[in-house]
Amino acid sequence: MTADLIAVVLLLAVTAYACAGGTDYGAGFWDLTAGGTERGRRPRWLIDHAMAPVWEVNNVWLIFVLVMMWTGFPVLFQTVFSAMWLPLALAVVGMVLRGAGFALRKPSRQLAGRRLYGALFAVASLVTPFFLGAAVGGIASERVAPGTEASADIWTSPTSLVFGLVAVATTAFLGSVFLTGDARRFDAPDLVDYFRRRALCSLAVLTVLAVVTGFVTHEDAPYVWRGLTHGLGLFFVVLAGAAALVTVFMLLRPPSTWMRVTAIGVVASAVIAWGMAQRPYLLPTSLTVADAAGSPATLTWLAIVTLVALVLVMPAVALLYWLDARGELEELTDAELRGGSSTTGDGPSPGL
Amino acid sequence: MSTSLHLLADAPAQLLPARELMAFTLASHIILVPLGVAFPFITLVMHYRGLRRKDATALLLARRWSAVMAVQFALGIVTGTVLSFEFGLLWPGLMGRWGDVFGIGFGVEAWAFFLEAVLIAIYLYGWRRLKPRTHFLLGLPLPFAALLGAFGILAANSWMNTPQGFSLDSGGNPVDVNVWKAIFTPMFGPQYWHFVVAMVLTAGFVVAGVYATGWLRGRRDRYHRLGFAVPFTIAAVATPVQFVLGDSIARSVFHKQPVKFAALEIVWQTDTRVPEYLFGRLHEDGTVSGGIKIPLLDSVLAGFSPDTKVVGLTSVPADQRPTATQATIAHWAFDIMVLIGSVLVLLALWYGFVWLRHRRLPASAWFYRSAACAGVASVVAVECGWIATEVGRQPWIVYQNMRVAEAVTSTRSTTLWIMLAVVMVVYVFLFGSFLVILLKMRTRWRLTDLQQASADTGPPEEDLPYGPRAPVPVGDVPAGDGPPAGDGAGQSGGDRP
Secondary structure, eight states: OHHHHHHHHHHHHHHHHHHHHHHHHHHHHHHHTTOSTTTTHHHHHHHHHHHTTTHHHHHHHHHHHHHHHHHHOHHHHHHHHHHTHHHHHHHHHHHHHHHHHHHHHTTOOSHHHHHHHHHHHHHHHHHHHHHHHHHHHHHHTTOOOTTOOOOSSTTOSHHHHHHHHHHHHHHHHHHHHHHHHHHHHTTOHHHHHHHHHHHHHHHHHHHHHHHHHHHHHHHHOHHHHHHHTSHHHHHHHHHHHHHHHHHHHHHHSSOOTHHHHHHHHHHHHHHHHHHHHHTTEEETTTEEHHHHOOOHHHHHHHHHHHHHHHHHHHHHHHHHHHHHHTTOOOOOOTTTTTTSOTTSSSOSOTTO | OHHHHHHHHTOOTTHHHHHHHHHHHHHHHHHHHHHHHHHHHHHHHHHHHHHHTTOHHHHHHHHHHHHHHHHHHHHHHHHHHHHHHHHHHHOHHHHHHHHHHHHHHHHHHHHHHHHHHHHHHHHHHOTTTSOHHHHHHHHTTHHHHHHHHHHHHHHHHHHHHSOOSOEEOTTSOEESOOHHHHHSOTTHHHHHHHHHHHHHHHHHHHHHHHHHHHHHTTOOSHHHHHHHHHHHHHHHHHHHHHHHHHHHHHHHHHHHOHHHHHHHTTOOSOBSSOOEEESOEEOTTSOEESSEEETTHHHHHHHSSTTOOBOOGGGSOGGGSOOHHHHHHHHHHHHHHHHHHHHHHHHHHHHHHHHHHHSSOOOOHHHHHHHHHHHHHHHHHHHHHHHHHHHTTTTEEETTTEEHHHHSOOSOHHHHHHHHHHHHHHHHHHHHHHHHHHHHHHHHHHHHHHHHHHTOOSOGGGOOSSSSOSOOGGGOOOOSSOSOTTOOTTSOSTTOO
16 A cells, blocks of 8 residues: 555656656757757757756756665666666766756856857757666566666667657657747747747657557557556546647647646656556566565655655745746856946946 | 675675775765755855845855855766666665665655755855845755755665664565664764764865965955855864764774774774774784884773773674775774864864964964865865775675675676776766866956956945846847957856857
8 A cells, every 4th residue: 555655656756857857858958959059059048047946956856766766666676777777877977967067067158168068968968868768668668577687788679769769859848848938938039939849849759759659569568558558547648648739739829837737747647657557567567566665664654754855845846946937046147256246347247 | 694605705796896986986976065065054154144244245255155056066966866876776786675674764865855956946046036034044944954864864874884673584685674763773873963063064174275275375355264264163163073973983883883893993803901003004814014003092992991892803704894904994094084183173273272362363374274274184084984984894785784795786897897987087077177167266256356356436335245236137138149258257157158
């Protein structure tokens, strides 16, 4: 019972990471594809500003997923990390370069430095979700089972590859939808259209990939395929499809906050559909929730800790996102780090 | 234990690279930890001073420190994420068997860290628009979130040192987990407080060290004096406290982990009237070469009497204790830590004495030379403390319950060596860039301070960071032809491509 609850919490945490982290990786994707220094200057400017206050928080979801895995379902953690070590190792290298690239790009002033860190950030934003998706694909296609030997090529199955691509497309979709909203918030109408077009394109690509995923899972991941086409799994698949249609409708109209909600709806429903399709397995056909569950006392405490944390953390997260959406969060400018009022010295500066 | 003996005989080839990789990434992460845990606290103290006394210099320092914090915290997040991946990538055996026994601490830590990330984002990005009071109050929970995060990590580590809160079934798997007992293990209290105070004093000395260097180079204005005095005072208060705590944790190790204590003090045979060796090297046959031998002192330190019986390394079979080399490493790390701690106490006393006597900062250049070194020295001490506690526990990953060799992944050693090489290159690049960027920030600030000094128009009291200001740059997206790049001084940081 508690194990099921914790499994649901784990699935929700994965969903939260897919949405929050996905948005973040997506911003990196559009940074990568924004073109040369001059052409990509405005989109990159927006990406920098929009991401800055929240990216760390977005990525902390992942830590929480890992902790839930090893505390709640130690065998799951052990098995996944043994069997899928290569994609996960590559993903973590990507994460390091990405976080560092982003953090270091902001304070560096020289063009060469900004280019180097920016390129690191952008490429890593593409690579990391691909490998995380590939690891999930390995789980869905029943290739990861307790006792699976560490092998370097287990993740190169069709399901893994297509899941990796879906992950990248998802991040691109989320990123562009959120950036459309940010462009409106930062009063940049040209960027609204810029990212709106990209959101529609990436949603189209995502739809195509979803169909491909359907064919591939039919052959390669029969258990998940059955789950996705029956019962709750099917319900969430349909929900994701409906949310996608509403998102298209929203994107064609003047931008509003609701398109973010529906875009999140698409991704969240898809992730939950996958989780539902796997029931009652954590690793399809080899490890059930009940088999993988850690000690009952620990699970109870994990539930308590989660509950207390929700009470503590959620108001703070809500405050952060609220302040951010209201434009209350601004990074410090050089002027403010200078120690004088902005009127002394060189007069009203062009940048301000 | 028969399997263990077998495992010791042929330690898997991947053990060494896995261990090196973990050690390297953890040692790198540790450099950032003191700043991560205690820098927000120090910054808030400065911030409070600035608000309370309407001190523009203090507010400027707090703002600049928070700009440093932004970069450092981001780097801490990525290096920390690497560690949580490595639990699975390198030590699947540890997490698979014991995850549900000691993982709950990490659960607390994850949420605390989450809270910290949220609060730090609000604090860093709240300077401009939030009301001064609101902004400060929203930053106030930060040190507590940091303490909570440290609670989780230290609970996990002290459990590895003194595991409890479970019983083993016939297959050797833990059952009947008592989470409460698994968190509050015998070593938890001593380790936790020792760690927290270490973080505070290290962060204090590191930050103060920067301004002490400035003082030595002739920058002795109020900005540098204040930037030195606040963190140094915090560190100077913490140092004597740490001396007492350090003494007490050593005695806890003596009682709860006698074999580790034997390694730290290179005690070979269980005996009374045991001498203390300062440094020196332990050989496989139990002899000690080099070092300074002080008769009776080890027994006296452990139990306040020369007749105290100290357990030696030979009290357990060779496969259940650190090797002579490991013991020597742990011993040196321990001695270096104690030595640095003692010198820092003297430095703190010097500072306190001058303050009580003259109500001013010390004027001696030697004081500032020592203070400039204190930052680096205290980071070295933190690293040594970590080495002492980890190497002293060998060959166990979970003391007396699981060997490091049993926990290691089955990934091939070649791939792990490649991973280590990649990670080393990446980390050298990361930390190098971090340092370069800090130095550049410093240079920029120094230049603008000089300009400020030459073109100052109003009294500094009016230069508060809050209140009406020029409009935010968001409405002014640089459209294709932005402002000329040469005029960087007034340009806001973010909107340069």
